[in-house]
Amino acid sequence: MLVGKELLEKSKLLSNKSEDEIARGCGYVGPSGRVLRKSFYRALIEAKGYKLSNSAAGRAGNRSSRGRRAEFKTKVHGNGNLLIGHAYTKKLGLEPGQEYKIDLKKDSKIISLTPLN
Secondary structure (H helix, E strand, C coil): CCHHHHHHHHHHHHHCCCCCHHHHHHHCCCCCCCCCCCHHHHHHHHHHHHHHHCHHHHHHCCCCCCCCCCCCCCEEEECCEECCHHHHHHHHCCCCCCCCEEEEEEECCEEEEEEEC
16 A cells, blocks of 8 residues: 555546546555555545544554444345345354355244254
């Protein structure tokens, strides 16, 4: 991720692109490929000489921060899939490769998972 003068120069070179393309071009992309807009904007503000408070600046670049918080809600995607993300499986202690039986209660719209051992 570029910072300071390099960030300003690179973002100026990419100024004819979309905001996401500029952020990507400056290296503000997370491991999943998601554009890290907040970190990008904070870095731009600091590169322009504005000082952010220590707590705000610390959150932007601190890898130990928790990142996005799980909201414990989801929605059905346009393709009909219902995604349960990593935050939820981690909180439940679910491991890759584990298998579960899916039980549906149509009347109450409850979905439950039962481990298959």
